Amino acid sequence: MRFVVVLALLTFAPPVAAQAPAPALVESPGVKVLTGLYAQQFQEEMNFMVQALGVTCNTCHAPRGNFASDEKPLKLKARQMLEMTKALNQQYFPDHKPAEGESVLGKVTCYTCHKGEQTPKHTVGY
Numbered sequence: 001m002r003f004v005v006v007l008a009l010l011t012f013a014p015p016v017a018a019q020a021p022a023p024a025l026v027e028s029p030g031v032k033v034l035t036g037l038y039a040q041q042f043q044e045e046m047n048f049m050v051q052a053l054g055v056t057c058n059t060c061h062a063p064r065g066n067f068a069s070d071e072k073p074l075k076l077k078a079r080q081m082l083e084m085t086k087a088l089n090q091q092y093f094p095d096h097k098p099a100e101g102e103s104v105l106g107k108v109t110c111y112t113c114h115k116g117e118q119t120p121k122h123t124v125g126y
Contacts, residue, residue, distance in 0.1 A: 030068035033082040034105075041104055048103050049078070052110035053118050085109060 023038040034045055050056065060078050062069035070076065082105075089096065089106025096107045103109045113120040 028068065030070075033079050033086070037104065045103060045105060049110050052114050052116065054114075054116045055118055059118070081110065085112075 023040065026034070026037055026039055026042040031042075034042055037045065046057070053059070057067075060072055060075040061067050062071050085105060085108045088108045093107040098104055098106070115121070
């Protein structure tokens with residue numbers, strides 16, 4: 001009899017809605033410039049950099065997925081370049097709101113100068 005009652009309760013119980021997990025901010029001692037981003041935004045920004053520079057993740061990051069390592073000098077240079085683009089965006093485009101699918105970092109991005117090349121081409125007059 002108890003089995004029937006439990007089965008009846010389970011059958012007629014209202015469904016419990018599954019809650020999607022709240023997005024998590026990327027917080028790591030190795031993340032020094034791209035702070036305050038959610039995991040998906042962080043990954044999208046990394047993808048934008050790969051495309052803008054025509055490189056792979058291992059260009060800046062240590063092999064075997066050791067993303068926290070600072071052993072590669074290019075990773076330190078990338079941080080400097082990100083600081084530069086952040087400063088340009090804060091100074092010249094403080095009110096810029098990125099459209100869906102655009103970099104959340106601002107109007108000036110790696111692609112602005114690199115255009116898919118690891119070394120940007122010089123512009124006229126330089």
